[in-house]
Amino acid sequence: MALATVLVLIMLIIAAIMGIVFLIGLVLLIAGIVHKSRERNKGKKSPVVMIVTGAIMMVPSLLCVILLAIGIIGSERERRYWEQEADSVAELWKHVSVTDEKAADQALDALLQSADEGDKEAFAKNFADTLREDPEFDGMVDEFFREYPGGLADLKFKNDGMAGGGASNRGHTERHATTNYDTAFWGESYYIRLSFVYKNDDHPEEIGVTGFQVMNLGGYAEYHYDENGYENYHGDDDYLVCCIRTPDEVSARRVGGHAWRWRESDVEPLSLEDMKALLEDSFYLQDAINTGRIGQPNIEYHISNSTGIDYYYEITPDMTGSRYINISTSSDDRIIDAWLCTDEKRSVENIIEFRPKPENG
Structure with a gap:
């Protein structure tokens, strides 16, 4: 695959060079024809030389364009074939x-549709061969399907961002990426995390969903x-998970x-103004x-x-909906912002500006 990409780049460079050569040849050909048609140039060799030179320069360029077109058409036909x-x-x-x-997009559609x-068989085939060889893989697929709620393929998920990477070594390339999706539907939110390797010249068995x-x-x-x-740590055995809770x-x-x-509170939510005033008068969260x-x-x-901790409090809603206050504190409970x-x-909106640590500790 990497070699094919390099060859395409080389062909494009050659095509660009040959395009310039073609234009020069065309100019020479036209100039030669114009000069030859003039009465005063009859019998002169220079117009003929220009015509022949121009034609010779144009022929390789035409052949290059034809070969490039054949290559592009062939590549497109191969792509359509494999997509089917x-x-x-x-x-x-x-x-x-x-x-x-x-x-x-291809992986998300394939996984949700088969789910x-x-x-299960169509679902599992989308994963890299190296994962499918894991003795625990089939059991993880079974557990996934037991939890899977169904109907997610018809929902529109928002891509929350993609992180990717890879490496190239002497024309051999590896490419991988991870992306997160979420959506809200009828009062329920769904979150998807998808990782995959979509190119690996040296180890094709690693290509697929990971x-x-x-x-x-x-x-x-x-x-x-x-x-x-506190965050839960699951190690490396969480590559296939479906977790649905009521x-x-x-x-x-x-x-x-x-x-x-x-956590529900037994205290009624404050208004934005009251919460701001309370926090302004408090050095530690416990004071509030x-x-x-x-x-x-x-x-x-x-x-x-x-060592910091983030806390959230619900406050009274406004016309747009629910509202909350995010309070950042230090390890000793000091309010930071x-x-x-x-x-x-x-x-x-920033309601408490950043408070640096006091010089006396």
């Missing part, structure tokens, strides 16, 4: 070059966070475009809690690779 004949994205990517975005149809996670709001919150707001099983809410474990005007936070998140959030946006 390949029984999985893993098989397709072994024969056809695609972009990371195209590969992501909706309950076709990770697929499907979760709803409660499933995502339970899978990623424990009840104290509100009775896990209390969760979408805040700032993210799924979190949720001790007033009795707010209870324990609805959401607690211990930030990875940091606070932001107004909505269901989808994490940083709507």
Whole structure:
């Protein structure tokens, strides 16, 4: 595949050079014909030389264009053939070059469609051969289908961003990517994480889907966070996961475009103005809690690779919907800053500006 890409680039460069040669030849040919038609140039050799030279320069260029067209048509026919004949994205990517975005769309469609149809065999074929050789793979597929809710192929998922990478060594290329999707449908949110290798010249057995996670709001919150707001670590055995939880099983809410474990409070939410005034008068979060005007936070998140903690409090809604306050604290509970959030946006308005650590500690 890498060699084919290099050859195409070489052909394009040659075509560009030959195009210039063709234009020069065309100019010489036309100039020679014009000069030869003039009465004063009859019998002179220079017009004939220009015509012959121009024609000679044009012929290779025409041949190059013809060969390039044949190559492009052949490549397009091969692509269409494999798109029709390949029984999985893993098989397709072994024969056809695609972009990371195209590969992501193809993989998501293939996986959700086969999952909706309950076709475990078609579903499994999309994964890389190296994963399918895992003794645990078939059991993971069975567990995935037991949890899978169905009907997701008809939903429109939003791509939340893609991270990709790869390497090239002497014309041999490897390309991989990971992308996240989410959607909201009839009061339920779904989250998908998709990883895949869409090019590997040296190890084609690694081409295919390498990770697929499907979760709803409660499933995502339970899978990623424990009840104290710490992230769960699953190691390398979470490449195929479906985690669906009902509100009775896990209390969760979408805040700032993210799924979190949720704790109800026995204290009525404050207004934005009252919450801002309370935090302005508080050095530590516990100071605010001790007033009795707010209870324990609805959401607690211990930030990875940091000693800081993020807390979220629900406040009274406005005309646009639910609202929350995200309070960032240091490890000793000192309030660092606070932001107004909505269901989808994490940083709507800064209500407590950044407070640097006091010089006396």
